[in-house]
Amino acid sequence: MKNEQQFLDLIDSYFVREHDFLQLGRGDDCAVLAAGNQYCVSSDLFLEDYHFRRKYFSAADIGYKALAVNISDIAGMGAKPVAFTMDLMAPADLDDAFWDEFFKSMGNLARQNDIVLAGGDISRADKLGVSISIFGVSGSTGFIHRTNCNHGDILFLVGDTGLARTGRLALEEHGLAARDTYPAAVAAHLRPKPKVLIGTLLNAAGVSSLMDLSDGLARDIPRLLGPDFGADIQLSADQLNSNVIAYARDTGLDPLEIAILGGEDYALLGTVSPFEAGKAESVPGFTRIGHVTQTPGLTVNGHPFTAQGFDHFSK
Amino acid sequence: MKNEQQFLDLIDSYFVREHDFLQLGRGDDCAVLAAGNQYCVSSDLFLEDYHFRRKYFSAADIGYKALAVNISDIAGMGAKPVAFTMDLMAPADLDDAFWDEFFKSMGNLARQNDIVLAGGDISRADKLGVSISIFGVSGSTGFIHRTNCNHGDILFLVGDTGLARTGRLALEEHGLAARDTYPAAVAAHLRPKPKVLIGTLLNAAGVSSLMDLSDGLARDIPRLLGPDFGADIQLSADQLNSNVIAYARDTGLDPLEIAILGGEDYALLGTVSPFEAGKAESVPGFTRIGHVTQTPGLTVNGHPFTAQGFDHFSK
Numbered sequence: 001m002k003n004e005q006q007f008l009d010l011i012d013s014y015f016v017r018e019h020d021f022l023q024l025g026r027g028d029d030c031a032v033l034a035a036g037n038q039y040c041v042s043s044d045l046f047l048e049d050y051h052f053r054r055k056y057f058s059a060a061d062i063g064y065k066a067l068a069v070n071i072s073d074i075a076g077m078g079a080k081p082v083a084f085t086m087d088l089m090a091p092a093d094l095d096d097a098f099w100d101e102f103f104k105s106m107g108n109l110a111r112q113n114d115i116v117l118a119g120g121d122i123s124r125a126d127k128l129g130v131s132i133s134i135f136g137v138s139g140s141t142g143f144i145h146r147t148n149c150n151h152g153d154i155l156f157l158v159g160d161t162g163l164a165r166t167g168r169l170a171l172e173e174h175g176l177a178a179r180d181t182y183p184a185a186v187a188a189h190l191r192p193k194p195k196v197l198i199g200t201l202l203n204a205a206g207v208s209s210l211m212d213l214s215d216g217l218a219r220d221i222p223r224l225l226g227p228d229f230g231a232d233i234q235l236s237a238d239q240l241n242s243n244v245i246a247y248a249r250d251t252g253l254d255p256l257e258i259a260i261l262g263g264e265d266y267a268l269l270g271t272v273s274p275f276e277a278g279k280a281e282s283v284p285g286f287t288r289i290g291h292v293t294q295t296p297g298l299t300v301n302g303h304p305f306t307a308q309g310f311d312h313f314s315k
Numbered sequence: 316m317k318n319e320q321q322f323l324d325l326i327d328s329y330f331v332r333e334h335d336f337l338q339l340g341r342g343d344d345c346a347v348l349a350a351g352n353q354y355c356v357s358s359d360l361f362l363e364d365y366h367f368r369r370k371y372f373s374a375a376d377i378g379y380k381a382l383a384v385n386i387s388d389i390a391g392m393g394a395k396p397v398a399f400t401m402d403l404m405a406p407a408d409l410d411d412a413f414w415d416e417f418f419k420s421m422g423n424l425a426r427q428n429d430i431v432l433a434g435g436d437i438s439r440a441d442k443l444g445v446s447i448s449i450f451g452v453s454g455s456t457g458f459i460h461r462t463n464c465n466h467g468d469i470l471f472l473v474g475d476t477g478l479a480r481t482g483r484l485a486l487e488e489h490g491l492a493a494r495d496t497y498p499a500a501v502a503a504h505l506r507p508k509p510k511v512l513i514g515t516l517l518n519a520a521g522v523s524s525l526m527d528l529s530d531g532l533a534r535d536i537p538r539l540l541g542p543d544f545g546a547d548i549q550l551s552a553d554q555l556n557s558n559v560i561a562y563a564r565d566t567g568l569d570p571l572e573i574a575i576l577g578g579e580d581y582a583l584l585g586t587v588s589p590f591e592a593g594k595a596e597s598v599p600g601f602t603r604i605g606h607v608t609q610t611p612g613l614t615v616n617g618h619p620f621t622a623q624g625f626d627h628f629s630k
Contacts, residue, residue, distance in 0.1 A: 010411075010418050037352060043400035043448060045436045085358035087402075087446040096325075103325050121446075123360045131402040131436075131446030133358060 040136045040143050042073035047089075048127040056171045059098040060105035061190045066130035067106050069214070071113055071194035072266040074136035076212030078144040078203025080196060083118045084110075084134040089125030113196060141203050144210040147226030149271035153208055153292040155231050158198050158285040159267025161217055162240060162259035163188040166247045181250075185243040192266040198283060199268055205279035210270035216262030217269070217289075218305060221298060224269055230297040233290035233305075235259060260300060355451045355458050357388035363442040371486045374413040376505045378421035381445035384529070386428055386509035387581040389451035391527030393459040393518025395511060398433045399425075399449040404440030428511060456518045459525040462541030464586035468523055468607040470546050473513050473600040474582025476532055477555060477574035478503040481562045496565075500558040507581040513598060514583055520594035525585035531577030532584070532604075533620060536613060539584055545612040548605035548620075550574060575615060 046066035048054060057065070067084065074081040090099075110117060115134075167189030170178035179186045195212075202210055211224050221231050237245060237255050248255035271292055272280045280286055298305040361381040363369060372380070382399070389396040405414075425432060430449075482504030485493035494501045509527075517525055526539050536546050552560060552570050563570035586607055587595045595601060613620040 010414055039354065041398075041400060041433060041448075041450075043402050043435045043446075045402045045404065045438045045446070047404065047438055047440055050438050050440060083356075085356060085448050087358050087360045087448075089360065089362065089444070099325055118356060120358045121360045123362055123365050125362055125365060125444075126441060129404070129440075129444075131358075131360070133356075133400050133402075133448035135356070 037137070038143070040074065040077045040079050040138070041133060042070060042136075043131065043133040044070050044073065045129065045131050047129040053171075054128070056176050057190060059094075059101035062128070062130075063102035063104070063106035064109055064191055066132060067109050067115075068192050068194050069264075069266065070132045070134040071109070071115070071196060072192070072212040072214070074134055075194050075196045075199035075268060076144075076210060077136060077138070078141070078199045078207075078210055079136035079138040080200060081113055081115045081134055081136045083116045084132050085118050086120035087131040088120065088122045089127065089129035089131075090122055091125060091128055094128065113194075138203065139200070141206075144199075144203055144207060144270070146209055146211050146224050148209040149225055149229060149292050150208065150273065151229065151292055151294045152274060153271040154274055154277055154288055155221070155233070155269075155271055155290040155292060156207075156280065157213070157217075157267055157269055157287050157289050158202070158283065159195060159213070159265060160188060160241050160244075161213065161262045161265050161267060162244045162255070164192060164264040164266070165189075165216070165258055165262050166241075166244045168264065169251075170247060182243040182247055184241055185247065188241075189264065192264065194266060195268050198285065201283045202268065202270060202280055205272070205283060206276050207270045207272040207280050210268060213262065213265045213267040213269045216265075217260050218262075218298065220269055222296075224271065225292060225296075227296060228294075230293045230295045231290050231299075232293055232302075233260075233298060233300045235289055235300060239287065239289075256300065260305060352452070353458070355389065355392045355394050355453070356448060357385060357451075358446065358448040359385050359388065360444065360446050362444040368486075369443070371491050372505060374409075374416035375420035377443070377445075378417035378419070379424050379506055381447060382421050382424050382430075383507050383509050384579075384581065385447045385449040386424070386430070386511060387507070387527040387529065389449055390509050390511045390514035390583060391459075391525055392451060392453070393456070393514045393522075393525055394451035394453040395515060396428055396430045396449055396451045398431045399447050400433050401435040402446040403435065403437045404442065404444035404446075405437055406440060406443055409443065428509075453518065454515070456521075459514075459518055459522060459585070461524055461526050461539050463524040464540055464544060464607050465523065465588065466544065466607055466609045467589060468586040469589055469592050469603055470536070470548070470584075470586055470605040470607060471522075471595065472528070472532075472582055472584055472602050472604050473517070473598065474510060474528070474580060475503060475556050475559075476528065476577045476580050476582060477559045477570070479507060479579040479581070480504075480531070480573055480577050481556075481559045483579065484566075485562060497558040497562055499556055500562065504579065507579065509581055510583050513600065516598045517583065517585060517595055520587070520598060521591050522585045522587040522595050525583060528577065528580045528582040528584045531580075532575050533577075533613065535584055537611075539586065540607060540611075542611060543609075545608045545610045546605050546614075547608055547617075548575075548613060548615045550604055550615060554602065554604075571615065575620060 071081050163185050167185035170182045213220050240255055240259050244258055245255050386396050478500050482500035485497045524539055528535050555570055555574050559573055560570050
C-alpha cells in the first residue's frame, strides 16, 4: 500500500458501506450510529514518532493532545462529545510520574468538556501510543456533514491556519527553545484547542457544511467540498498569526504557503450560504476565506494552487 | 506502573466514573452508553509481538482475530454487535497481498456477523497493530453485567478452556508444525470463534451474570463474581479437549492447571440461579463447572487455587 487512499479503497472492497445502524458512513469527521437517538463516533491514533515526539512533548502534552484531536472531530460535526474509550500502548520504561502527568492532563481536558472515559484496553508496547474512540451527540439541529455545499457558498475558517505547522517545524529544528521565539506556534502544536462551543454555534447558525481542519487547507478543502466543487481563496499575510509571519521571514519560506499547507490546526472549516450567513458571521472568530466555485480545484488570490498539503500517512 | 491495576487506579483518580450518558461504566466487557436507546461499547488492542506473532499468524489470521476478540466482548454482554471503528498501525514493509488477505478475512467475519465498519484512522507505525472499538445492541432483555450473581448460583461455561493456551504454547515451541499435532488448539489460538448467538440465547434464558473468558478462569472468575463471592469449581480432565490432554501428557504439565490458567479462549462464562437454570441448560454447549460460594476465592475439586492466571499486561 503506497498511500492512505489505497488502504481506503481496499477496505471499501471488503467492508460494506451501508447498514441499518449506520446513518452516516465512513469519510466524514465522524460516523453517525443510530438506535433510537443518534451518536456520532470517531477514532484517532496518536503514536510516538509519528504524531508526537517525546523529545519536546511532555507527558501532560501527550495526554492532552491525544484526547484533544478526537474532541476536534466531534466539533467538526457541530456536536458535543459525551464519552470516549482509550486503548493505551504503554512502554515499560515510562515511570509513574510520567503516567500521573499524562492521565491528570487528559482527565482535566475530559472534565472541562464533560466527557466520560467509558472503557478501553492497556497493553505493553515498544513505543507509546494512544487510540481513542469518541462519541458525540447533537441537539435538534443534527450533525453537520461534509460535501453539502452549494456553488456561491461562503468558505469560512474559525481559528488559525499554518500556526501548528510553524510550531512543528520550529520544534523539530530548535526543540523546546522554539517556545521563546514562536510561543503561539509551539502552543498550537503541543496543545491545540478543540472548538466544540464554536462548532455548536455554527451548527445552530445553519452552516451548510463543516469539518475540523487537521491536514491543512490544501488537502481538507477538497474533502469539505466534494468532487463537484472548487474554491477561490482570498488570503493575505495579515490574516495570519504573527508567529507564522516571523517564522517565514526567519526561514525564507512563503507565509501563505505555510498557511495553505498547514496541518494539525484543528480550526473549523466550513461553508454557509451567503443568504443565511448572518448568524454564522456573528460567531466569534468567523473569518471568510473565499467562496465555493463550480470548477473543482483551488485558486489562492487568483492563482491555481496545486501542491499537496500534509499527508500524515505517506510522511 | 508495575501492573494493569496500577494503571486502572491512576485512571480512576483522574477520570469520573459517572455521567449522564454512561449507564454502565468501566470494568465490564463493555460500557453502556445511552441517548434514548442504549449501545454497549468496547475497545481492544491487538499488537504484534504482544498479542500475536507474525511468525505463525497469517495476514488472514491477524485480520480475523483482531475483530473476533472485540466481537467476543459484545457476546459477553449477551448483545449483538452492529458496528465498529478501526485504528490501524501499518508498517511500511507489509505488501499489498498481505493487506488484501488481512482485510478480506476481517471483512468476511464482519459480514458473517452483519457488522459495519463505521470509521477509523490509519498511520504508519514500526509494528503492525490494530485498535478496534465495537458497538452492540440488545433486545428487550437488556445487557448482562458482571458481578450480579447470588450465593448458590450455578457457575457455567460455554466453550473450551485451556485450548487456546495449549495452542499458543505449542505454536511458540514448534511454530506452525504444531498444527499437525494439536490442530484444535492451534485453531483456537489463531481463529477463536466469538459466541454471539450463544450469548443472546443465554441472555434470553435469564442468566444472572455473563462475561467472555479472555484471561483464563483463575483471573476471570473473580471478575465475574465480584469481591463478595467465591466459587467451588468441579472440573475433570475428561471435560477438556483432547488436545489439552495430549499436550499436557507430552510436556509433563497438569491438564487441569492449563485449563484453569487458560487465556484467550473467548468462551462464555456466567452464573445462573439454580431455580431458573432450565432454559440456560438447554443452550448448546452449556457446561456446569461449579457454583458460587459466600467465601471469596476459588477451590478446584476441593483444593484452594491460588496461582494467578494469564496477565496480558505484566507478561
